[in-house]
Amino acid sequence: METKKTSLYQLHQDCNAKFVEFAGYQMPIQYSEGIVEEHKFTRNHSGIFDVSHMGQLFIYGGEDLIKDLEKIFPLNLKNLKLNHSKYSFLMDKDAGIHDDLIITKTKEGFLIILNAACKDNDFKILKELLKEKYKMVLDENRSLIAIQGPKSSEILNNIINGVKDLNFMSGNWFTFENHQIYITRSGYTGEDGFEISIANDYVVKLTRELINKGSKLIGLGARDTLRLEAGLCLYGHDLDNDKTPVEANLKWAISKERISKGDFIGSDIIIKQLNDGVSKIRVGIKPEGRIIAREKTKIFNQSDVHIGEITSGTFGPSVNGPVAMGYVENEFSKKNTKVFLKIRGKKHPASICSLPFYKKSYVKGVI
Amino acid sequence: MSEVKYSKEHEWIKLDGDVVTIGITKHATEMLGDIVFAELPEKGSRVEKDGTAGVVESTKAASDVYTPVSGEVVDINQAIVDDPSKINQDPEDSAWFFKLKIKDSSEMDTLMNKDDYDKFAKETSA
Numbered sequence: 001m002e003t004k005k006t007s008l009y010q011l012h013q014d015c016n017a018k019f020v021e022f023a024g025y026q027m028p029i030q031y032s033e034g035i036v037e038e039h040k041f042t043r044n045h046s047g048i049f050d051v052s053h054m055g056q057l058f059i060y061g062g063e064d065l066i067k068d069l070e071k072i073f074p075l076n077l078k079n080l081k082l083n084h085s086k087y088s089f090l091m092d093k094d095a096g097i098h099d100d101l102i103i104t105k106t107k108e109g110f111l112i113i114l115n116a117a118c119k120d121n122d123f124k125i126l127k128e129l130l131k132e133k134y135k136m137v138l139d140e141n142r143s144l145i146a147i148q149g150p151k152s153s154e155i156l157n158n159i160i161n162g163v164k165d166l167n168f169m170s171g172n173w174f175t176f177e178n179h180q181i182y183i184t185r186s187g188y189t190g191e192d193g194f195e196i197s198i199a200n201d202y203v204v205k206l207t208r209e210l211i212n213k214g215s216k217l218i219g220l221g222a223r224d225t226l227r228l229e230a231g232l233c234l235y236g237h238d239l240d241n242d243k244t245p246v247e248a249n250l251k252w253a254i255s256k257e258r259i260s261k262g263d264f265i266g267s268d269i270i271i272k273q274l275n276d277g278v279s280k281i282r283v284g285i286k287p288e289g290r291i292i293a294r295e296k297t298k299i300f301n302q303s304d305v306h307i308g309e310i311t312s313g314t315f316g317p318s319v320n321g322p323v324a325m326g327y328v329e330n331e332f333s334k335k336n337t338k339v340f341l342k343i344r345g346k347k348h349p350a351s352i353c354s355l356p357f358y359k360k361s362y363v364k365g366v367i
Numbered sequence: 368m369s370e371v372k373y374s375k376e377h378e379w380i381k382l383d384g385d386v387v388t389i390g391i392t393k394h395a396t397e398m399l400g401d402i403v404f405a406e407l408p409e410k411g412s413r414v415e416k417d418g419t420a421g422v423v424e425s426t427k428a429a430s431d432v433y434t435p436v437s438g439e440v441v442d443i444n445q446a447i448v449d450d451p452s453k454i455n456q457d458p459e460d461s462a463w464f465f466k467l468k469i470k471d472s473s474e475m476d477t478l479m480n481k482d483d484y485d486k487f488a489k490e491t492s493a
Contacts, residue, residue, distance in 0.1 A: 029427070030400060034400055034401045035400055035401050035425075035426040035427070036401040036403075036426065036452075037401075039426075221400070221426060221427060224426075225426055290403070290404050290448075290451070291404065291406075292403070292404050292424050292429070294428075294429065314426055315403035315404065315424070315426050317426070322404075344422065
């Protein structure tokens, strides 16, 4: 199968991107300045991410759709305000995670942002679950860009007046060149920022304007180091069908009211795990020194017993040290528990830590 | 002062008496991206031609560092372990990796000279 290109491909090339194939798309992993500089630029200024490979699923419907979606997602969608967003999961009957997603209530129904590698399968699953009662569009005519970092609000507001007044996890329709674009205040970096759904024909123009105002294109490499420092999960690594939201330590994303009622896919397992506890749980892991623990690194306790595995690990440029997350047996999940990571045959000390590794102080820095 | 030679694994090697200095090439650092971790062989240990003698890691992935010749490790560059970003800044000079005392300098005969390496690097990265 031929790899797809996003509408920004030519602009990435013009900005000297190095490309990598990701979920069937040619995506920029980094530009000429490199991952560390791109990461820091996002933390200190503003970075633009092309995430057009992700799925933008529009489902059209009213009250019935809300009821039907509540049978699928562990959310109180009835009470969700118009243009507000929630983080959620598409689960199987055992509460294994098919995908993690952001769902937003719109005037016409819902917009769901899906992971690139999962979107086609998600579409199939949702179509079956909703019994084709509603119009569903996995929109390939729209691009998705994120602008993240402390200067982003000012930069974007210069072009699209009013975005700075959006609250976190809410959105609205705005106008760019007489064209309707949907903007939410959200992101995947631990920074303030926005995600912009815009027709393919307009995305290059908007991106160029953002660059002219001082933002820079940032690759998937820095997107990964940024999200890991922020303690955010990456599907296919930290989340998959063998893990439940409770095991992933994401129970905050499950509506309490919905738990008391049950009746969503996977609710039996979720309720059981919330009552009885889980055998494994996702934690932050901080290796001592500079050693980097990559995905699949085995974790041992102090008695040399295998207790878990790293699911994501890299070097965190803002933390200026290695950062990782993984799953360990529940009894070893307490903060500051000493563990050992087996890397290239040798055991290296590390400790369990709370997430995120990097927390925004929200004090405006000197730029 | 002898000629610098290059390996297909993108190490450079410089002979001075019976001691060689080994590092990774600029081309290698460009392929790797930002280097954030370096592990070197232990001083006093023996390394064998084409065997692993260290590791470098970028934000993206880990890569082994090989030794193009056999010998005893007589010195290591602690500065690049303490600050791996030095490897990106000056890979073919101050950010050398380790020094070996060698017995058989003929092991260097099969290595490439600069022109051949540049050609090789260009072809393999194209």
